[in-house]
């Protein structure tokens with residue numbers, strides 16, 4: 001898998017580099033298309049976005065152009081401590097003036113199946129309104145920036161090693177009821193959508209991630225199973241890795 005690799009000395013430096021990268025894409029897309037569609041993950045990514053809500057970025061970014069989505073969400077109420085929405089709200093969204101109507105959280109009144117369908121319908125509606133672009137090659141939604149974290153097992157979004165959802169080709173948004181990482185019920189964008197993005201950032205910090213990073217960016221694992229993170233491969237877009245030195249320690 002190709003892609004640019006940024007290896008930073010510390011998680012602090014990673015956060016600064018990620019802020020610079022995100023701010024520059026925000027500027028580019030806001031000017032080019034009048035909107036900037038950003039997809040968030042849960043987990044440590046939100047903490048790594050902290051420099052974006054500090055000077056100079058917080059003042060320079062045109063937050064009114066932002067449209068925020070989740071690559072995966074846990075099927076729990078939005079005020080539950082497991083909610084990725086709540087995590088993003090507390091650590092990021094509450095600190096910047098993104099219009100409420102531009103934040104597309106899961107409908108937490110629905111079952112996992114219905115919430116996945118509902119989220120897909122919401123994406124279709126925003127394509128119709130020219131907020132989300134469409135990939136000319138795949139015909140799928142083309143988000144301007146997909147910010148992905150990665151688990152120590154090499155999962156991204158709620159796409160886990162060995163799970164049949166890794167092969168999902170039809171659905172844009174799928175549900176899972178037996179996630180190995182709690183809580184069990186989630187919805188997730190599928191690989192065809194992830195890989196249609198204009199830009200994907202894989203944001204990975206800490207020694208517990210060194211093995212899957214080595215498998216993906218080093219010499220392969222010599223194992224048969226392909227890790228989900230190895231399937232992140234934009235069709236036409238650009239992939240950028242943000243690694244701290246602990247995550248890159250086996251490279």
Ligand SMILES: O=C(O)[C@H](O)[C@@H](O)[C@H](O)[C@H](O)COP(=O)(O)O
Nearest residue numbers: 041042043044149150151156157
């Ligand atoms: O809902 C989730 O569980 C997250 O969206 C998930 O996909 C996350 O990005 C990875 O698990 C990495 O999490 P950490 O960065 O905390 O290891």
